[in-house]
Amino acid sequence: MLKVEKxxxxxxxxxALKGISFNVEEGKIVALIGANGAGKSxxxxxxxxxxxxxxxxxxxxxxxxxxxxTNDIVKAGMTxxxxxRRIFPNLTVTENLMLGAFLRRDSEEIEKDLDWVNTLFPRLxxxxxxxxxxxxxxxxxxxxxxxxxxxxxxxxxxDEPSLGLAPVIVGEVFRVIRKVHEEGKTILLIEQNALxxxxxxxxxxxxxxxxxxxxxxxxxLLSDDLVKKSYLGG
Ligand code: ATP
Numbered sequence: 001m002l003k004v005e006k007x008x009x010x011x012x013x014x015x016a017l018k019g020i021s022f023n024v025e026e027g028k029i030v031a032l033i034g035a036n037g038a039g040k041s042x043x044x045x046x047x048x049x050x051x052x053x054x055x056x057x058x059x060x061x062x063x064x065x066x067x068x069x070t071n072d073i074v075k076a077g078m079t080x081x082x083x084x085r086r087i088f089p090n091l092t093v094t095e096n097l098m099l100g101a102f103l104r105r106d107s108e109e110i111e112k113d114l115d116w117v118n119t120l121f122p123r124l125x126x127x128x129x130x131x132x133x134x135x136x137x138x139x140x141x142x143x144x145x146x147x148x149x150x151x152x153x154x155x156x157x158x159d160e161p162s163l164g165l166a167p168v169i170v171g172e173v174f175r176v177i178r179k180v181h182e183e184g185k186t187i188l189l190i191e192q193n194a195l196x197x198x199x200x201x202x203x204x205x206x207x208x209x210x211x212x213x214x215x216x217x218x219x220x221l222l223s224d225d226l227v228k229k230s231y232l233g234g
Contacts, residue, residue: 007056018210029187031197034207040190079153085144089133100150117146138169162193194231
């Protein structure tokens with residue numbers, strides 16, 4: 001579904017992505033893991049058209065989307081759940097969710113999807129009239145994921161969904177991501193929390209200073225010595 005080929009991205013003189021290539025197959029969860037500054041966010045920003053690519057190619061559903069506008073990319077069927085969630089604190093849960101459907105005109109289908117999201121996340125239904133800002137961190141993450149689903153994406157991209165959450169809440173958010181995957185969504189997950197990401201992912205790539213240094217099935221990487229030493233605390 002997504003094919004990234006030899007991507008090079010710069011911030012001025014800083015060579016942030018040094019020829020990275022990876023694939024996300026339809027129906028899979030693929031994780032990109034790596035330490036702070038490895039280039040994970042830059043990769044996602046490039047894929048969504050938020051950061052210009054110097055060279056390389058990004059194919060989405062076989063179409064070249066390299067350096068296309070974010071609007072066109074969202075319309076083509078991918079949605080990003082940004083780092084830090086960025087929900088609207090003064091809007092209600094339902095209003096936040098409906099914002100995810102702002103490019104759609106099929107009101108009956110939107111209502112159905114709202115019901116589907118509320119069924120997927122009962123916690124959001126219980127809090128539907130509550131202001132987004134009053135939700136807990138984990139609930140806000142669910143809201144951000146639910147909002148992204150309201151655009152009916154073929155590919156859902158998550159930027160560090162575990163960031164700033166207590167370990168027990170991380171478990172809850174990852175269970176939600178698994179549920180979304182079981183509903184048939186293809187997912188690209190960016191994570192510093194290698195353990196949680198590798199447990200969930202069908203396939204994963206390890207990013208170090210702008211290069212992919214290792215790739216494999218999630219379960220295989222969990223037992224890889226380099227991964228254990230560098231990312232799983234020995
Ligand atoms: P984090 O988890 O901290 O977000 P990351 O793996 O997502 O890390 P990126 O944010 O993609 O890493 O950063 C990759 C490299 O690009 C780093 O060296 C970073 O300092 C640099 N970089 C990122 N954004 C900018 C920017 N706006 N201007 C200059 N350099 C940047």
